[in-house]
Amino acid sequence: MAEHSNGGRTAIVIGGGLAGMLAVTALVGHVDAITVVERDRYPEGRAFRKGVPQARHLHILLSGGRRALEELLPGTVAALTEAGARSLYLPRDLLTRTPTGWQRRFDERRHLTLSVTRPVLDAVVRERVLRAAADSPTRVEVLEATEAVGLTGDAGRVTGVRVRSRDGERGEGSGRELSAALVVDASGRGSRTPQWYAELGRSAPQEETVDAGLAYATRMYRPKDPDTAPDAGVNIPGWPESPRGAAYVPVEDGKWLLTLSGVRGHHPPTDAAEFTAFSATIGDPYVHELLAQAEPLSPVHGFRDTYNRRRHFERPGALPERFLVLGDAGCTFNPVYGQGMSVAALGALAVRSTLADGGGLRPGVIAEAQRAVARAVEPAWLAAVGADRPYASPDDTKASLGERLSTWYLDRLFARAAIDPVVGAIWRDVFCLTAPPARLVAPRIVLRTVFLPRRPGLPSPPLVVEGA
Ligand SMILES: Cc1cc2nc3c(=O)[nH]c(=O)nc-3n(C[C@H](O)[C@H](O)[C@H](O)COP(=O)(O)OP(=O)(O)OC[C@H]3O[C@@H](n4cnc5c(N)ncnc54)[C@H](O)[C@@H]3O)c2cc1C
Numbered sequence: 117m118a119e120h121s122n123g124g125r126t127a128i129v130i131g132g133g134l135a136g137m138l139a140v141t142a143l144v145g146h147v148d149a150i151t152v153v154e155r156d157r158y159p160e161g162r163a164f165r166k167g168v169p170q171a172r173h174l175h176i177l178l179s180g181g182r183r184a185l186e187e188l189l190p191g192t193v194a195a196l197t198e199a200g201a202r203s204l205y206l207p208r209d210l211l212t213r214t215p216t217g218w219q220r221r222f223d224e225r226r227h228l229t230l231s232v233t234r235p236v237l238d239a240v241v242r243e244r245v246l247r248a249a250a251d252s253p254t255r256v257e258v259l260e261a262t263e264a265v266g267l268t269g270d271a272g273r274v275t276g277v278r279v280r281s282r283d284g285e286r287g288e289g290s291g292r293e294l295s296a297a298l299v300v301d302a303s304g305r306g307s308r309t310p311q312w313y314a315e316l317g318r319s320a321p322q323e324e325t326v327d328a329g330l331a332y333a334t335r336m337y338r339p340k341d342p343d344t345a346p347d348a349g350v351n352i353p354g355w356p357e358s359p360r361g362a363a364y365v366p367v368e369d370g371k372w373l374l375t376l377s378g379v380r381g382h383h384p385p386t387d388a389a390e391f392t393a394f395s396a397t398i399g400d401p402y403v404h405e406l407l408a409q410a411e412p413l414s415p416v417h418g419f420r421d422t423y424n425r426r427r428h429f430e431r432p433g434a435l436p437e438r439f440l441v442l443g444d445a446g447c448t449f450n451p452v453y454g455q456g457m458s459v460a461a462l463g464a465l466a467v468r469s470t471l472a473d474g475g476g477l478r479p480g481v482i483a484e485a486q487r488a489v490a491r492a493v494e495p496a497w498l499a500a501v502g503a504d505r506p507y508a509s510p511d512d513t514k515a516s517l518g519e520r521l522s523t524w525y526l527d528r529l530f531a532r533a534a535i536d537p538v539v540g541a542i543w544r545d546v547f548c549l550t551a552p553p554a555r556l557v558a559p560r561i562v563l564r565t566v567f568l569p570r571r572p573g574l575p576s577p578p579l580v581v582e583g584a
Pocket residue numbers: 130131132133134135136153154155156166167168170173174175176177178181262263264265302303304305306332419421422442443444445451452453454455456457458459460
């Protein structure tokens with residue numbers, strides 16, 4: 117058991133999900149030992165587990181995240197592909213309906229995204245992280261069925277984690293304290309760090325929330341005849357005048373996931389018959405038509421907590437010494453933009469680069485790493501919040517003038533991107549997290565977006581790739 121009496125050169129990672137495993141990769145080589153504290157017991161095989169409830173729903177790894185994952189853990193994209201992940205070029209392999217019509221299906225090959233179920237993605241990443249760690253000088257131990265219930269230390273410095281075993285009677289095992297030189301919170305969107313801060317006598321980090329009130333419902337299908345299965349996924353995000361959406365994408369083993377979504381007042385049902393009926397009420401009939409050629413393989417699963425929430429641990433005074441926050445614990449997004457996993461990978465990469473540049477765990481380097489994580493989060497945050505403002509509730513953090521302008525401009529840009537290969541390419545660069553948002557206001561993009569007349573997209577889904 118890794119009980120480190122004085123912390124030594126050790127780290128504790130709270131949460132053995134995606135961000136937790138990528139945190140291990142970032143820290144390997146910089147500490148002697150890492151203890152991952154994971155509330156769940158990992159399932160046999162690549163199966164669903166309770167600690168990641170969103171894993172039932174469609175998850176796309178954008179090209180920016182795919183690149184970051186590969187840089188952190190070389191060979192992982194091939195391992196995922198081997199495990200059945202489908203590679204989708206955007207926009208060629210994902211037909212997208214915009215408010216002004218269908219996006220043109222350019223044969224552009226800048227953005228290769230991965231589509232695979234979460235249990236497979238998480239298991240492949242976990243296996244590779246732990247295998248790579250076993251070949252490193254850092255000892256890594258995972259305490260499964262162990263829940264972090266608090267931090268130890270004081271207002272200025274975190275010295276460890278209070279944990280409780282979940283294998284005891286009725287899940288109430290005995291508690292103990294683990295000490296470490298660094299504690300990483302990677303416990304996901306349910307992170308209790310603000311409460312734990314209060315127990316240490318600290319005030320909570322500043323928080324921003326923008327909630328579009330979106331709900332998801334997802335079901336797995338298999339096309340009845342694989343030979344006539346669609347050759348591309350379909351994405352019909354909702355928009356203010358048509359607030360119900362659908363995304364239907366291939367995943368491993370010839371299966372497809374259908375996620376239906378809707379903002380307040382339009383939540384998709386979880387009853388199977390009503391779910392099918394709801395699919396006929398979104399902004400375009402194409403997905404509903406495809407369902408007639410597929411058989412369902414699962415019940416319908418719902419999900420409602422889809423708000424954008426950012427906690428500013430990078431701001432002055434917001435971080436005690438020896439503490440770092442990564443993944444959804446720091447920033448969660450409306451999932452409809454498919455960014456969270458990519459941001460977790462980009463954040464872990466930022467931590468690794470900061471530690472490498474700074475010569476390891478010297479004083480001040482963790483605060484620097486947290487600022488680097490915040491810079492990695494920023495583009496995705498601006499994109500998600502800019503797009504969600506029209507749906508925000510009155511309780512949300514108010515939009516700045518800059519955000520209001522960006523919502524107006526993004527709306528025009530999205531319409532232009534659907535028909536214009538130049539604007540479309542930059543739009544995808546930014547939304548796939550491979551280029552900074554500043555590219556969206558490059559002079560030639562502004563000119564094409566603001567001054568060229570608004571034109572509709574295509575009237576029906578483009579079944580043929582342009583120029584192929
Ligand atoms: C419906 C939905 C769809 C999404 N679709 C996409 C998508 O298409 N593309 C994309 O990139 N992102 C998507 N996301 C976001 C993505 O799921 C998250 O960004 C990602 O899982 C973040 O990883 P994480 O490790 O921070 O958190 P999680 O994956 O949630 O992992 C947290 C881990 O911490 C453990 N844990 C929690 N509390 C404790 C504790 N107290 N002690 C010990 N362990 C604990 C949990 O058991 C779990 O293993 C979606 C999210 C939702 C909700």
